[in-house]
Amino acid sequence: MLMGFLGWVGEGSYELVDIVDLSERLHTAAADGFPFGNVQDNLDRRIHWARTRFGEDGCERHRRDLDGALRLLEGLLDDGAREAPVLLHGDLQAKNLIVCGDRLTAVDPLPVLGPPVFDLAFWIAKSVHDHPTATYLDQVCELRPDTDRDRLVRWTWALAVLENRPALPRGREQRQEFIDGLRPEVLASV
16 A cells, blocks of 8 residues: 555556666665675575575476576676676566656665676566566667676576576466577577
């Protein structure tokens, strides 16, 4: 009920340009003086959840994808260590977005410091069942020309694997198709 007073929540009430604008506002916020952890803290939590999920209801393909995602994340974190970390929302997805007036706002963060590409990749990975996400990779790079497309692809794939929910019927096929469809591009970019 309270969320109803704040504006439109979740799916379909915003455009990609609004997501990119929101991420830019988040990533330029001063994080000095706050006890934020780093992106590895966020990933450790998600890796634990994925291992639990794939151990219970995942098939061999899911476990192989998870192993590949973990190797990929290692390299991405090493690459990211060379850039200045920014404040990340850490859980940027439709359920955590509110349109208030003419501006998109994020709620329920898991704030950490890390590479700006993380939030954008996470949003794309979590939007698989709602939006045509394959085109979002190119659109994000057009809207944020400073974004390295190969890194965005690798982060998106790794996060899509970590966030895959094979036991959930809604969007199960779309999520797996997205992961399978992006795999060749990921392999070509490493």
